[in-house]
Amino acid sequence: MLELLGNHTVQTVTLGAVLLGMVSGLLGSFAVLRQQSLLGDTLAHAALPGVCIGFLIAGTRHLGWIMAGALVTAVIAALFVQVVTRYSRIKMDAGLGAALSVSFAVGVVLLTYIQGHASASQGGLDSFLFGQAAATRPSDLWFMGGVTLAAMALVALMWKQLKLVTFDPLFAGSIGLRVGVLETLLTAMIALAVVVGLQMVGVVLMTAMVIAPPVAARQWVSRLEHMVFLAMLMGVISGVGGVLLSAGVAHLATGPVVVLVASALVTLSLLLAPGRGVLWSWLKLWREQRSIGQRQMLVTLHKLAEHHEDPYYPVERSMLDSFYGVATSHILRRLQARGFVVPASHMRQEGPHWALTDAGHNEARQELERMDWNQAEV
């Protein structure tokens, strides 16, 4: 691993992955919270024609022109979606899908035009389609770093406004904030993040970089400032983890590995995050079901004993089975482990019997009180 870090290319790519993770986690948080996750998908595809136009203008693979072109077409596509969904009956999903597929088609047309006509070599233009992390140059890092810093500065300066527009755009409008301007600004910044990531992970996989780190972060925290920081951290972890993994194993493309690491982070967070984790709620449900069975059993035994005026009245298990309609032996054994019931011998030729202990009677009485109290509340 240390040898890997000494390698100059790996250093460059790792640093690029750190910057990419930070900027996509930061801006992706707002996209995900505003339920515009798939906007990143559309923006990533819509960047392709811009990449080609930038290339045609500059005549070479000049990163500045290419990024500028990508940013312009991505923002145009986003505006198209906004206009079409606002001024016609076309819904958000169809608007996003139409902008995505048509702009990508235009990009394909331009790409083949460049391949057929441009005199200059189109070297490395394909890398924007599928991402080629190894092609990251040290000079690219300055650009990525600049974009990351600018995005962070912007978010820090406009924090209050962006927060309000994200969570309550109606209220934001009512106190005089320019909601439309802020929304367009956010969209443009997400486009910027997508454009920065294009050549590292490619058009398709950039979608995941905008969505996965914020979704993973959201599971662990519920304050926006915490979520943004954690999302940046998750982005950095997926980026660096993916770069190092793919550098360590031959023939592994970096982009897909980065995305798979991010997906693994999301899966872990969804399952394990304290409070929101799916695994915990399953566990809670299972425990609840188990304890309901035990509580019911205690009350049943207690009432039977009261009815027969014998606190140690032995109840036959098969009778309990048929009363509950399910096998009850596991419930009884668990209650026995807690010291609430004991096996009781009755007549020899009959099946196993159980009786409540004193502790069991206490527990059942408390349970009955709780039930009364609950009913009184209702």
Next chain:
Amino acid sequence: MQAFLNDPMAMILLTGALVATSGALLGTFLVLQRQSMLSDAISHSIVFGIVVVWLLTHAQSGPLQIAGAALTGVLTVFLTEMVARTRRVKRDAAIGLVFPALFAAGVLLLNLYARDIHIDSHTVLLGEIGFVWLDTMPLAGLEIPQAVVWMTVATLVNLGFVLACYKELKLASFDWQLAAALGLAPTLMFYLLLGLTSVTAVAAFDAVGAVLFIAFVIVPAATAYLLTDRLSLMLLLAVLVGVASTLCGYPLAVRLDVSIGGTMASMTGVFLVLAFVLSPRYGVLGHWLNRRVKYSG
């Protein structure tokens, strides 16, 4: 007949028209059910299915591959629904989490095990309709391009599905609850619709690529949605817009010497913008004129 089948231009146009028809038939219902982006998800994640089927059976085309990829499409939808149902993630984010992961897994498998087969990710995403006439198969004594055969099958299956389940699809699109209450199985219809979308996407990816296929699913249907309120008319208009796009796109692509599939798909966008501006009832211009008439009169 064979002369027709040997004519590259006729074959390219026929393939394009078949892709447009089969896409529009399904796209109409996807747009109405607000599930358009699922076609985007499916068309990316079938890469995974195609690679897995190739690794297991070495089948690069044919029914086995189509079945495998269709399963992947349904898997994508199923996983998306599962993630969304945890209610920890909104539905749009769930879509955007599942398909890039499957796509990434597919690309990685390609990288690791299948470095020299023709289904590189390039073909999958872009396709090349210009070469469909080269890759033929014998059928009924004729040499027919593979893409034409598979696209014809896909189109007929889609048409049969729409005709046979018209009532179910219609109700599922407009009133999901009522459809469920009447026992018209909207969920089953939903999965069938997306299963067929996957099948069609696989059949079409050789010709136009996965991403351009999305254009033929969503854009003509959205265009037709701006033009009419009748479902049957919307289906017909969507098919017409799709076919018209392929017919306009081909000569343009030949003249400019650029990607034929790309130009055809771009043309669908032109039709959408035209409908958005000019549609008599739902167009921007129509609205504006209506308002003027109202206020001046």
